[in-house]
Amino acid sequence: MAEPIAQSGETDFDAIILGAGAAGLMCAALAGQRGKRVLLVDHAPEPGRKILISGGGRCNFTNIHTAPDRYLSENPHFARSALSRYTAQDFLALVERHGIAWHEKTLGQLFCDGSARQIVAMLVxxxxxxxxxxxxxxxxxxxxxxxxxxxxxxxxxxxxxxxxVIATGGPSIPKMGATGFAYDLARQFGLKVVQPRPALVPLKLPPGEALFRELSGVSTPVIARCGEGRFSEAALFTHRGLSGPAILQVSSYWHRGEDVGIDFVPDRESGWLLAAKRARPRAALRRVLEDALPGRLAEALSQRLAVEGDLGSQSDKALAAAEQRLRDWRFTPDGSEGFAKAEVTAGGIDTRGLSSKTMEAVKVPGLYAIGEAVDVTGWLGGYNFQWAWASGFAAAQAL
Structure with a gap:
């Protein structure tokens, strides 16, 4: 069949990629190197703007512990194929080929020694x-x-x-120019969209939790839980509510009306308050809590627990109840800080309408969606970048 004749002023390519972020740059580079004529378009004045601000300017570019169970989606097995075919080690090899020095921080997070600009320069x-x-x-x-x-x-x-290829991301961090353009385009071509919501975002507390607002700036290691999410990292009290890595992680699992549970004493063995009663019967609860927590937080929690007098004057039942509450302190957020403070977007283009192998729309041949634009959201710590690289790779192989 003869190729259609271009209309006046039209320029032909093999693929047009909308969005020069992490996923779009990766897809364009790999497709171009396969001999495809690629047009990569972005409304921002320079490529990779969200890459530049990531990881405190050093870009947490992947995580060596990447696995499908560290991603959220209404189609939970969708990410498995792409992640298995382009791994964290594959991207790390690319980084090393470009001579970019890197280091591993906690929990498998890989960062540039220098600047995130090195990753953008590499992709360009x-x-x-x-x-x-x-x-x-x-x-x-x-x-x-x-x-x-x-x-x-x-x-x-x-x-x-x-x-x-739709690679324009989601609406998180609108000051960087982020919009819901990907969803409008997807709907135009008949694709469904899972309701987008802010993820990896600080949570706000209602006025009833005013006591904790006095703790702004206090940080402590906790275990935070919400839904299927359980994370052992630091929580940070802010003047609006809760933040810190543990809270950002569970925020991706949180929906309005749900509680977030906090274990304030994750390193203490069960029954430690009863043991403290026997060892220090004249000590007040606040003094015992100060051994495990920052002073201001210990004071606030002891006030809320309303354990009057020294430990020796308390019944074992009362102390067991106090310990249980410390291990599962319940907060009911009244919202999040929204897309303005969200690192990523949960939800997006419904992956049930896409091929997990190629990222191509099942009912619209030639249309692809990758990266944050789709309903795949990773944990904090380089997982979302790895999804960008992996989904970009998958689409590039099919173009």
Missing amino acids: DECARGAVDLRCDASIGEVSHADGLFRIALREGSFRAPAL
Whole structure:
């Protein structure tokens, strides 16, 4: 069959990728290096803007403990195929080929020794190796599909290709230019969208928890629980509520109306308060808590527990109840800090309409969706970048 004749002013590519973030850059570079003619478009003035601010400017670019069970999705097995075919070790090998020094922090998190700009420069260099046509500061007009070709309108003209990749992310961190454009585009082509919500985000507490607002700035190791999420990391009290790694992690599992449970004494053995009663019968609860917690937090918790007098004057039952509450202190957030403070977006393009092997839409041949745009959300600590690399790789192999 003869190829359709381009209309006046149209430029042909093999693939058009919308979004020059982590997933889009990866997909474009790999597809270009496979010999595909690729147009990569972004509305931002430079590529990889969210990469640049990640990890405190050092980019937590992957996690060596990446596994499918560390991702949330309404289609929980979707990420398995892509993650198995492009691993953390694969991306690390790319980083090392570019001579980028790195180090491992806690819990398998890998960071650049230098700057996140090294990761962006690496990806842009890989795109250049694949002769990718990268256009930033581009205002995307109409996107259409007819005769097996996708067309996009930019200021400088119209472009068309048999493949279109949605890699524009989600609405988290709107000050970086993030929008829900990916969802609008998906719906335009008949794809469903799982309700987007902020993830890896601080949680707000209602006025009834005002006592804890006086603890702004206090941080302590905890175990935080919500739904199927259970994380042993630090929690931080803020003037609005709760933050810190443990809270950011469980926020991805939290839905409005649900409780978050906090174990304030994760390193204490069961029955430790009764043991303290026998060892220090004249000590007040606050003094015993100060051995396990920051002073201001110990004072606030002891006030809430309302254990009056020294430990020796308390019944074993009362102390057991106090310990149980310390191990499962319940907070009911009245919201989160929203997309403005969310590191990523949960929800997104419904993966049940996509191929887990190629990221292609089942009912729209040639249409792909990758990265944060889809309903796959990783834990804190490099997991979302690894999903960007893996999903970008999967689509690139199919283009």
